[in-house]
Amino acid sequence: MADDSFLVEKISIAGPALASILQRFSSSPGDADGFLFGHFTRLPPPDPHDDDPSSSYSVAPGPGSPTAFSASITGQFSSGAPMSFYDSIGRIDPHCVRRATASTEIGHGSVLLGWFSCRRRTTLRPSMRELAVSNSLFKTLTLGTPSVPKLQDSPPAASIFLLLSSSSTENQSIHTHEYRAFVLRKKSPGGACVLEPTSLHIVNIGPDFRGQYGSFLPESMLPLMPCGAEDDLGWREGLRGLQEAGAAQRLLGLATEGFKMEQLAHLVGPGGAEYVSELEDLYRKMLLKLERLASLVEKSSAKVLEQENKNSKMRCRLAGLE
Amino acid sequence: MVAEPPLPPAISAQLKYLLVHCPLPFRVEQIWSGCKNSRFSDRFTLLVPFCLDYIKWDVIYNAFFPFVAPDIVFSQEDEEFCPLLPGFDGEGEPESEAWLKCSSLWDWNSKDPSRLLKLVNEIRDLYIQHQRKRVGKIDDARLKFEINTILSREGIEVCLISGLDKVVFPISRKYSSSPSAPRIKLVASSQLKDLFSVEDVKLPSWVDGMCMAEYLPSLEDTLNIQIMEAVASIGGRRRFIEALAPKFGRPLEADPIFCRRATFLAVTGVFTFLVHFSLSAQFPKLQPTLTLQSSQHFNSQGAPILSLPLSDYPWSPRWDAPEMAERIFEFLVKECINFKKYCFDAVAQ
Numbered sequence: 252m253a254d255d256s257f258l259v260e261k262i263s264i265a266g267p268a269l270a271s272i273l274q275r276f277s278s279s280p281g282d283a284d285g286f287l288f289g290h291f292t293r294l295p296p297p298d299p300h301d302d303d304p305s306s307s308y309s310v311a312p313g314p315g316s317p318t319a320f321s322a323s324i325t326g327q328f329s330s331g332a333p334m335s336f337y338d339s340i341g342r343i344d345p346h347c348v349r350r351a352t353a354s355t356e357i358g359h360g361s362v363l364l365g366w367f368s369c370r371r372r373t374t375l376r377p378s379m380r381e382l383a384v385s386n387s388l389f390k391t392l393t394l395g396t397p398s399v400p401k402l403q404d405s406p407p408a409a410s411i412f413l414l415l416s417s418s419s420t421e422n423q424s425i426h427t428h429e430y431r432a433f434v435l436r437k438k439s440p441g442g443a444c445v446l447e448p449t450s451l452h453i454v455n456i457g458p459d460f461r462g463q464y465g466s467f468l469p470e471s472m473l474p475l476m477p478c479g480a481e482d483d484l485g486w487r488e489g490l491r492g493l494q495e496a497g498a499a500q501r502l503l504g505l506a507t508e509g510f511k512m513e514q515l516a517h518l519v520g521p522g523g524a525e526y527v528s529e530l531e532d533l534y535r536k537m538l539l540k541l542e543r544l545a546s547l548v549e550k551s552s553a554k555v556l557e558q559e560n561k562n563s564k565m566r567c568r569l570a571g572l573e
Numbered sequence: 574m575v576a577e578p579p580l581p582p583a584i585s586a587q588l589k590y591l592l593v594h595c596p597l598p599f600r601v602e603q604i605w606s607g608c609k610n611s612r613f614s615d616r617f618t619l620l621v622p623f624c625l626d627y628i629k630w631d632v633i634y635n636a637f638f639p640f641v642a643p644d645i646v647f648s649q650e651d652e653e654f655c656p657l658l659p660g661f662d663g664e665g666e667p668e669s670e671a672w673l674k675c676s677s678l679w680d681w682n683s684k685d686p687s688r689l690l691k692l693v694n695e696i697r698d699l700y701i702q703h704q705r706k707r708v709g710k711i712d713d714a715r716l717k718f719e720i721n722t723i724l725s726r727e728g729i730e731v732c733l734i735s736g737l738d739k740v741v742f743p744i745s746r747k748y749s750s751s752p753s754a755p756r757i758k759l760v761a762s763s764q765l766k767d768l769f770s771v772e773d774v775k776l777p778s779w780v781d782g783m784c785m786a787e788y789l790p791s792l793e794d795t796l797n798i799q800i801m802e803a804v805a806s807i808g809g810r811r812r813f814i815e816a817l818a819p820k821f822g823r824p825l826e827a828d829p830i831f832c833r834r835a836t837f838l839a840v841t842g843v844f845t846f847l848v849h850f851s852l853s854a855q856f857p858k859l860q861p862t863l864t865l866q867s868s869q870h871f872n873s874q875g876a877p878i879l880s881l882p883l884s885d886y887p888w889s890p891r892w893d894a895p896e897m898a899e900r901i902f903e904f905l906v907k908e909c910i911n912f913k914k915y916c917f918d919a920v921a922q
Contacts, residue, residue: 281608281615281637333635339642339678341657371607373616373633373646379696380644383657444658563637570583570639570683 259407259434260294261321263452268324273428275329276369276415280563284368285329286336286351287411288361294319322364322411323454331559336366341383343391363392365411365435372418375431377446385412385435386444410435412446507536508543577605581613581639587689588617595690597622602629608636615639621697624730628700632689642681643689645696656699701730722786803854807832810852813861816894820902821848838868841909845869848905851882860888863901865909870916878916883908 268289276283296319328351330336336347352363366388368381377385392408412433419426433446500512510533517526518533580588591599600620607616615636620627631646647654657678659669673679677691708720708731720731777791810832814824821837825847828834835850847866853859865880872878886904888897 277609279609280611281635282633333638334641339681340673340676370633371609372605373607373631376646376649376652378631378633378644378646379655379657382655386658444655445652566637570581 258319259291259322259410259449260319261452262324262411262432262434262449263321263454264289264324264413264432265454268326269430269453272327272329272367272369272413272415273417275327276417276428277426279331279369282333282368282370283329283331284333284335284366285327286348286366287324287364287409287413288326288328289322289324289364290361291320291322291364291407294321320407324364324411324413325361327367337380337384337387339380341380341387343384343387345391348388348391363409365409365413367413367415369415369417371416373416375414375416375429377412377414377433381412381414382444382446385410385433385446389435413451506540507533508540510536577614578612579614580604580617581615581636583639583683584615584634584636586686587683590686591690591693594687595694599693600627606636607633611636619693621693621700623697623700624704630693630696640681640683642678642683643692651700654700654703656696656703705731719785722784806854806856810856812894813852813856813897814850816898817850817901819895820898839905839909841906841913844909844913846909846912857890857897860884860886861901863905865905865912867912867916870920872919878919880912880915 272285275285330351336351337343348363366384388409412435413430414433415428415430417426417428430451432449432451434449435444436447437444496512503510503512503515514529514533517529579585588601592601599622602618602620604614604617606614613636615634617632619630619632621630628651629648633644633646635641657673659673676695677688682688705720709717711717775795777788777795779788814827814832814835817835817837818824821839824835824837826834826836833852833854835852837848837850839846839848845868847868849864849866851862851864853862861884863883863886865883867878870878886908887900892900
């Protein structure tokens with residue numbers, strides 16, 4: 252159960268992730284819901300203050316003190332139909348959760364943080380089912396990994412809930428989007444679980460995020476570029492080296508069309524400047540890959556839309572709405 | 574504001590069934606649509622009767638998936654009320670799990686119009702339990718004793734309002750922690766106020782060392798007798814209004830439930846006016862108050878001219894209804910001349 256040994260103190264969401272949720276919501280005819288993905292980061296313990304003698308002892312990260320976490324939402328997954336992964340009394344279907352997490356996790360280290368619910372023209376308060384779903388999702392994920400003993404500072408399971416509402420004026424000239432983030436928390440031992448409103452920071456909006464530029468670590472789909480010096484050491488020799496090279500080539504294949512690892516090796520090191528054409532080649536092949544992906548997405552989107560329209564027509568007929 | 578679209582047939586049938594078949598006075602405050610360019614609405618605010626008042630629940634359906642069970646958003650103060658949570662309100666998890674499995678949400682059938690009523694009743698029952706538990710948590714021995722002894726009585730609802738010292742029953746009362754008599758306040762619904770004059774209700778006296786469980790039965794008995802008398806007096810008022818008809822003609826308008834008001838059209842020569850009868854709860858002890866209203870004279874604001882309330886005319890509660898009507902008619906034959914003059918003067922000014 253949501254014990255107090257961990258706390259999600261901050262929730263931030265990447266601009267594109269929020270935009271894609273909003274887009275998903277505004278393109279859906281009715282209400283929508285889905286999963287939130289991202290990662291938890293441990294927050295540094297607060298600085299002890301010299302002027303307050305009691306605080307310098309209490310905030311020291313002792314073995315029993317709670318570890319504070321910050322949650323960053325970087326992605327979402329929505330199936331398009333409401334109540335796709337839970338039932339009418341708010342119980343999670345573990346298979347759906349597993350399927351969704353398997354299809355979305357692509358080695359980015361992103362984990363399931365929680366879920367979101369979008370409903371037009373309603374108050375931004377969790378409904379009775381939403382609270383039950385949050386509770387059940389949390390339980391499903393904590394019970395799903397019994398082999399791992401619960402460590403004091405292991406990251407919290409999915410306890411984030413994002414509630415969105417939107418409304419528009421009659422002539423559709425003004426659209427208002429509202430959102431509120433919640434963290435599932437147990438009020439008292441043995442007490443009821445509540446979804447506690449928590450502020451949501453949108454990354455890159457506002458001056459609060461200046462600091463992030465300083466601590467930015469690039470995250471790339473490209474494999475580590477083998478530098479010339481390392482090549483001399485012959486680290487690629489042997490079966491293990493071959494395996495690593497194969498994995499790196501596969502990673503590279505995700506980003507470009509037919510660009511060899513050896514070509515990539517030319518781009519770094521002292522002779523890099525001579526291979527401008529190689530770099531342009533890499534860029535061109537990346538664009539090619541993107542174009543192919545885009546046309547695939549376009550075609551499949553058209554098919555999905557067609558199917559969705561068919562489904563909605565059939566649903567209407569079934570419900571006697573025609 | 575453009576009118577909201579109607580509810581889809583399946584949802585509309587459920588709501589209609591709820592409003593028609595439930596003995597409790599549920600009401601719908603607002604119906605609106607949560608869909609993009611939809612021909613149908615799918616959410617509404619339900620006013621749920623509780624403790625002589627209403628609590629608001631937003632019932633949320635999905636017009637594109639009308640087969641899907643609805644969801645409810647409770648009001649802000651009821652944040653701790655989470656009926657779908659296993660182990661909620663300190664219940665054992667197996668118990669609440671068992672409840673969920675026989676709840677009407679479990680195997681929702683949108684084709685069955687009685688489902689919404691069942692669901693709302695189930696949740697309301699849980700809400701009553703929840704409020705009882707909240708009141709039970711107040712750390713006051715006297716209050717605990719009183720509540721425990723009276724909760725078994727039928728129809729007792731308690732709730733906690735703003736702060737920890739006030740408890741509302743259908744009959745509400747305020748407690749002090751000393752063993753003295755509690756301060757009791759009767760709260761009546763507006764319908765009851767129409768039936769009889771609530772201000773005149775006298776509370777039975779409180780004997781030292783008494784508790785609510787001893788006090789309530791006698792209070793209920795007195796109230797019962799008074800209500801029975803009030804109901805009986807409706808018959809008297811109805812007979813009086815009926816007796817007016819042979820003299821004044823059929824009433825233009827009459828209160829058919831409590832028989833407290835009736836309006837007749839009267840004519841003398843070319844002067845046409847209305848006579849409003851207002852009957853108090855103490856009728857026939859107190860005579861009806863008459864107000865005359867001209868149909869031809871209007872003041873500078875365009876409102877019809879009204880006489881002052883007339884309640885000083887010959888009257889005896891011992892007369893039978895036809896005689897009462899006869900005497901009032903005789904009085905009005907004279908009085909209408911004064912009223913006509915009053916109207917002329919008012920217009921001339």
